[in-house]
Amino acid sequence: MVDESRIAEPHIHYGNPKGSTRHFIIQRLTGALNILFLIFFVWLVVRLAGSGRTEMVGVVGNPIIAIIIALLIANVATHMRIGMREVIEDYVQDPRLHSLCLSLNTFFALAVTVLAWIALAKIVFWG
């Protein structure tokens, strides 16, 4: 039997309308940019797969390439954070677990970005 309390009621507002619209737009913007980044990324991996440090530092140490990788990471992290948020909203019902998952999601996206940026800075400035 259908649980009446779980049927949407038009006069009740679910979620955050402004945030959701922003996510909708940012998800498409970052997604479109990711198509360009993917082409660059395939080139980068093909160029450097299996390479030693000298080779890696030679390519990634180039400031322009390092900046592109840094932007790629930030763009991907933004995109994947919104995507995972959507999954959490769909499947994690318990309110406390829900907010815990959202926090962990933000933490993971930030951690990936910051760690990659630190690694890039190390390679660019100190070889």
Added chain:
Amino acid sequence: MTTSRPRPLSPHLQIYRFTITMAMSIVHRGTGMALYLGTLLLVIWLGAAALGDGPLDIVNLVFGSWFGQIVLFLATWALFHHMLGGVRHFIWDSIHGLEPGQREALAWANLIGSIVLTLVVWAVFVWFRG
């Protein structure tokens, strides 16, 4: 934002008959979640290169092993599938390809395109690299 009232639920997988559009929708979400974790592969690679010769040699050994190569091959496919799935969403956003038949064609194109792109990239850059 969490609300005090439980959010409305919709029927889940077991209710629906299998369709290719449904399968590609699920795979789009699945590849998205896999790529979420897959970003760690890039971070580990860059991090190892930053740390020194020893760590980078270990990462190259793991990524170059049969297990690493299978993971990277699947990651390539996930990346291409998710990218083409995104393009499909852009097509839908512009109110195209929503009619019966068109939807299915797009879903098949998504699947076949991702497999072809993956095989082409691996064949050109890995298997038959001159």
